[in-house]
Amino acid sequence: MASARRLRLVVLASGRGSNLAALMSATRSGRLHAELLAVFSDRANAGALEIAAAAAVAGRWINPKAFDSRLAFDHALFAEIDALTPDLIICAGFMRILSAEVVAAQSQRMINIHPSLLPKYPGLHTHQRALDAGDSEHGASVHFVIPALDAGPVIAQTRIPIHHGDDAATLATRLLPAEHELLVRCVGKFNQHRIGHGHGQLLVDGQARPAWQYR
Ligand code: GAR
Numbered sequence: 281m282a283s284a285r286r287l288r289l290v291v292l293a294s295g296r297g298s299n300l301a302a303l304m305s306a307t308r309s310g311r312l313h314a315e316l317l318a319v320f321s322d323r324a325n326a327g328a329l330e331i332a333a334a335a336a337v338a339g340r341w342i343n344p345k346a347f348d349s350r351l352a353f354d355h356a357l358f359a360e361i362d363a364l365t366p367d368l369i370i371c372a373g374f375m376r377i378l379s380a381e382v383v384a385a386q387s388q389r390m391i392n393i394h395p396s397l398l399p400k401y402p403g404l405h406t407h408q409r410a411l412d413a414g415d416s417e418h419g420a421s422v423h424f425v426i427p428a429l430d431a432g433p434v435i436a437q438t439r440i441p442i443h444h445g446d447d448a449a450t451l452a453t454r455l456l457p458a459e460h461e462l463l464v465r466c467v468g469k470f471n472q473h474r475i476g477h478g479h480g481q482l483l484v485d486g487q488a489r490p491a492w493q494y495r
Pocket residue numbers: 293294295296297298299300372373374375393394395403420459
């Protein structure tokens with residue numbers, strides 16, 4: 281049963297912010313029983329910060345150059361995040377690698393959207409890599425964040441066909457709306473179930489289960 285309490289969300293984003301916008305729209309419409317506490321970015325000019333500002337959501341740029349080390353940046357970032365007591369931290373186009381120490385402490389409540397059918401193509405240039413491999417389908421995954429890059433247990437995936445004549449740009453454009461839907465559905469699951477991970481597996485209400493698959 282859905283809880284009466286709204287899920288407290290924090291979003292980390294480095295770029296355009298279309299996934300953030302999708303979350304905000306689902307929150308506004310009531311589709312997601314959630315409240316967005318703040319958006320954090322490592323880039324001053326991130327579109328995501330503009331989207332937050334336009335909706336009067338707290339937006340915060342933390343400048344990586346102001347810190348001596350990756351760990352110092354991560355500690356500063358997560359000190360601010362922890363102070364907000366979020367239920368769920370969502371990396372939505374956050375392009376900075378977080379240190380293992382910080383990730384390990386947050387791993388049960390931090391998720392990432394990645395534009396590939398993990399475990400295929402962790403890292404960058406996922407659309408081109410799917411094309412280069414001759415794949416017939418492509419997609420996106422939402423997974424728990426663990427210290428290893430893009431390697432945490434997958435919660436759900438969405439798939440799209442690769443068409444003859446697709447290039448990385450057409451593929452990315454066609455995948456994006458599916459990403460938005462995937463991310464909203466995944467966040468919704470945190471209200472409907474007790475979602476976590478253990479021994480490298482997705483746990484839903486304490487039971488291991490395969491990732492949800494959407495088309
Ligand atoms: C999205 O396609 C997301 O899957 C990808 O960045 C884009 C952000 O778009 N994330 C990664 O590549 C993470 N490794 P947005 O800023 O419009 O939401």
